[in-house]
Amino acid sequence: MPAVTLARSVLLEARRGGLPWLAAAALALGLALAAFLSQVALTESLTLQAALVAAVLRACAVFLIAAQVISSTLREIQDKGLELMLSLPLSRSTHYLGRLAGFVTCGLALAAAFAVPLLLWAAPGAVALWGLSLACECALVAAAALFFAMTLAQLVPAMAATIGLYLLARSIGAIQAIAAGPLAEDSLAGRLARHAVDAVGLLLPRLDGVTRTAWLLYEAPPAGAYLWSVAGLVLYTLLLIAAGLFDFHRRSV
Amino acid sequence: MKREQRPLAIVPAWVFILLGITLCAQIALQAARPSGAPAAADLPPPPGARALRLASFGEPEATARLAMLYLQSFDFAGADAIPYARLDYPRLIGWLRSILELDPRSQYPLFSAARIYAEVPDAARSRLALEFVYQEFLRDPNRRWPWLAHAALLAKHRLHDLPLARRYAQAIDRHTTAPGVPLWAKQMEIFILEDMNELEAAKIMLGGLLLSGTVRDPAELRLLKERLDELDARIRAGKR
Numbered sequence: 001m002p003a004v005t006l007a008r009s010v011l012l013e014a015r016r017g018g019l020p021w022l023a024a025a026a027l028a029l030g031l032a033l034a035a036f037l038s039q040v041a042l043t044e045s046l047t048l049q050a051a052l053v054a055a056v057l058r059a060c061a062v063f064l065i066a067a068q069v070i071s072s073t074l075r076e077i078q079d080k081g082l083e084l085m086l087s088l089p090l091s092r093s094t095h096y097l098g099r100l101a102g103f104v105t106c107g108l109a110l111a112a113a114f115a116v117p118l119l120l121w122a123a124p125g126a127v128a129l130w131g132l133s134l135a136c137e138c139a140l141v142a143a144a145a146l147f148f149a150m151t152l153a154q155l156v157p158a159m160a161a162t163i164g165l166y167l168l169a170r171s172i173g174a175i176q177a178i179a180a181g182p183l184a185e186d187s188l189a190g191r192l193a194r195h196a197v198d199a200v201g202l203l204l205p206r207l208d209g210v211t212r213t214a215w216l217l218y219e220a221p222p223a224g225a226y227l228w229s230v231a232g233l234v235l236y237t238l239l240l241i242a243a244g245l246f247d248f249h250r251r252s253v
Numbered sequence: 254m255k256r257e258q259r260p261l262a263i264v265p266a267w268v269f270i271l272l273g274i275t276l277c278a279q280i281a282l283q284a285a286r287p288s289g290a291p292a293a294a295d296l297p298p299p300p301g302a303r304a305l306r307l308a309s310f311g312e313p314e315a316t317a318r319l320a321m322l323y324l325q326s327f328d329f330a331g332a333d334a335i336p337y338a339r340l341d342y343p344r345l346i347g348w349l350r351s352i353l354e355l356d357p358r359s360q361y362p363l364f365s366a367a368r369i370y371a372e373v374p375d376a377a378r379s380r381l382a383l384e385f386v387y388q389e390f391l392r393d394p395n396r397r398w399p400w401l402a403h404a405a406l407l408a409k410h411r412l413h414d415l416p417l418a419r420r421y422a423q424a425i426d427r428h429t430t431a432p433g434v435p436l437w438a439k440q441m442e443i444f445i446l447e448d449m450n451e452l453e454a455a456k457i458m459l460g461g462l463l464l465s466g467t468v469r470d471p472a473e474l475r476l477l478k479e480r481l482d483e484l485d486a487r488i489r490a491g492k493r
Binding site: 093174177178180201202203204205206231232235236238239241242243245246249250251252 | 257258259260261263264265268269271272275276278279280282283284286319322323326327
């Protein structure tokens, strides 16, 4: 299948580009930081290690997958590889989805590699839920990075847009809470601002509710809430894929 | 940067359908979430000041203010409920303490404690907030006295706890040294003593204040002397 071949080429590029080494470095960084800080902790040294490793690895996974997708896509555009691929008897959808499948597989591999060390501190069930959530988060970031890289076709704007979307999605809950606070002005401008924040909230995934360190430290989330959160990630990934396909089909290459 | 685009008709129908369905589902999913301010029970345990400082990435002043905006959104319920009355106050005070430690010169946490959280119609919660103001006042009296003065007024008029009000007023008198602290704040204890019918003590304090020479304004001196005479008269009347 052409899509599988494309996905394999993406995985091969990631392996040869040193992504496994970067993942290993991120693992070493997280573990070393946790080991160092646990030496100076007065109490809860084990939970401190788990919390730090989980938070650092989550950030590293997101950054690595975004950087990998954007650099690979832009290199293909700038080297005219994209034009060559489009001259082949493949539909644009197959090309886009095949490459995305490769990037999503990279994200899944990163999530699995980063979840394994957490078994040192947390129960396997909690780690599995955390890892699955991280895998879905990485898939979402891969879809967003591919969309922005294809649309903006420049490194800095694509990276800024991807990281900006990610950070906004992680903080939109707190922003909405602040906007609904007691000192919010009841003027027209105040109401417009609140509605604007709510409108932005409708168009963003809620990343503040997924891949929670609390799942590892305290208790696993209720099944309903967990499925709801993961379904939100999957849905938003599909939305990004649809938007990316729409833009790619209209692209004049 | 303008990019040439192919016509819309070139986009396959299933991409249009997928885009429409996922966009509608995303909006519906997010709209189905409960909105508005978070409830009292949602208030998480307070972070330590060090954790907040780490999270501030070198911007403690901005982080302290953002954290206050975040904190004040909890339990600001609808019009039929009393705001903040169901909050876990020990937890809330932990937040206020961490935020104040992050930016000790900010008045926001003390303003909120004295003017918002201490004014809930729940004496136990109100006392916790007032005690927080008192403890933090002792760390920087010359800057934080206005909030303790307000706390003394609340203790007197709302809690009707004159010994507590006197304790706060006494602290202002004893611990503030800056020239900018007004005399009315330093004299609060005298008036509270009068309300407690501790006339002799009030007289001694007022006499001491007049003798200390800190009051120089003639009108204010005249007023305080009249007050001293009134106290004398009340004491004599009480002895008869």
